[in-house]
Amino acid sequence: MQLHPQILAAVKACLPVLPGVFAFGAISGVAMVAAGMPHYMAMAMSVLVYAGSSQLAALQLLTSGSPLAIAVLAALVINLRFSIYSLSMAPHLAAASPRWRPLLSYLLTDNGYAITLRGYERPLGAGDKVWYYFGSCAAIWITWQIGTLTGVLLGARIPSAWHLEFSIVLTFLGIVAPTIRDRAVAAAACAAGVTAVLAWPLPLRLGLLLAAAAGIAAGMLVEGILEERRR
Amino acid sequence: MTAFLLLILGLALTSFIPRASFILLFARWPVPAPVQRALRYVPAAVFSAILVPELVLTAGSVHIGLDNPRLLAGILAGAIAWRTRNTLITIVTGMLALHFFGYLLS
Numbered sequence: 001m002q003l004h005p006q007i008l009a010a011v012k013a014c015l016p017v018l019p020g021v022f023a024f025g026a027i028s029g030v031a032m033v034a035a036g037m038p039h040y041m042a043m044a045m046s047v048l049v050y051a052g053s054s055q056l057a058a059l060q061l062l063t064s065g066s067p068l069a070i071a072v073l074a075a076l077v078i079n080l081r082f083s084i085y086s087l088s089m090a091p092h093l094a095a096a097s098p099r100w101r102p103l104l105s106y107l108l109t110d111n112g113y114a115i116t117l118r119g120y121e122r123p124l125g126a127g128d129k130v131w132y133y134f135g136s137c138a139a140i141w142i143t144w145q146i147g148t149l150t151g152v153l154l155g156a157r158i159p160s161a162w163h164l165e166f167s168i169v170l171t172f173l174g175i176v177a178p179t180i181r182d183r184a185v186a187a188a189a190c191a192a193g194v195t196a197v198l199a200w201p202l203p204l205r206l207g208l209l210l211a212a213a214a215g216i217a218a219g220m221l222v223e224g225i226l227e228e229r230r231r
Numbered sequence: 232m233t234a235f236l237l238l239i240l241g242l243a244l245t246s247f248i249p250r251a252s253f254i255l256l257f258a259r260w261p262v263p264a265p266v267q268r269a270l271r272y273v274p275a276a277v278f279s280a281i282l283v284p285e286l287v288l289t290a291g292s293v294h295i296g297l298d299n300p301r302l303l304a305g306i307l308a309g310a311i312a313w314r315t316r317n318t319l320i321t322i323v324t325g326m327l328a329l330h331f332f333g334y335l336l337s
Contacts, residue, residue: 076249108250
């Protein structure tokens with residue numbers, strides 16, 4: 001069997017983020033076992049849900065005594081960002097057949113979205129774009145599941161003093177910092193960061209949504225002002 | 232145990248539906264120009280909203296200063312990421328910096 005060349009290109013582009021994906025998977029594996037889940041159930045959650053930050057937040061709420069509905073609602077708020085990614089990706093995946101769309105949707109992640117967008121900076125045919133997306137998402141999925149399995153099996157044996165959770169922050173930093181190349185994008189990042197900190201006390205992690213909205217608004221505002229000046 | 236099963240079911244739905252929203256469910260919707268302009272700022276806004284609180288907050292309260300190892304390591308790693316555009320170097324130096332600053336401050 002021959003892999004599509006765009007799959008190989010995408011996997012190569014993913015390599016730098018895979019250690020962070022593995023670590024994040026391991027952390028969520030540890031968290032699920034620590035919350036009292038049997039191993040098989042933790043793996044089922046990892047495969048069926050496949051959304052690390054919402055899994056961690058919901059488990060944390062549930063084990064600290066919040067009702068199930070609140071835990072699910074918080075997860076929904078955290079996962080709403082996927083609908084923006086979905087909107088942003090949809091035109092690039094126009095060549096995908098309806099049969100494949102459920103799988104392509106299921107595979108959408110923060111890292112997969114960011115890497116695929118970066119890959120689309122060079123010109124690609126409509127079919128190649130789908131393969132590139134699939135390749136990066138599949139590499140991330142496999143790494144995530146191996147990471148989760150490792151975390152589930154090792155459980156509490158990973159010392160918390162290693163601060164493995166910080167590698168998630170660093171992965172996101174490594175993705176976003178290089179994209180800040182003009183003032184409008186910088187404004188978006190600053191406004192989102194400040195809003196996220198100020199809105200942190202809001203329930204259900206609503207601050208995340210508010211901050212994303214503030215960031216996008218700030219970016220468009222600065223873009224508008226700069227265009228106005230150029231005229 | 233039932234709570235876990237319901238949680239998995241609930242989270243499976245709440246993660247799949249937003250992902251499928253435009254790739255699967257509203258795939259035919261023509262994206263209006265202002266929305267396309269807005270999309271350019273999505274990665275910077277969303278990632279920044281996720282990671283800035285992780286650097287700046289300690290146990291839920293603002294902690295900005297030279298005694299916050301996560302903030303120091305984050306600033307260093309951010310500068311390295313911006314210059315090198317290399318995620319792996321960013322993660323390795325960031326982790327080393329976190330442990331180094333943590334050691335200095337302990």
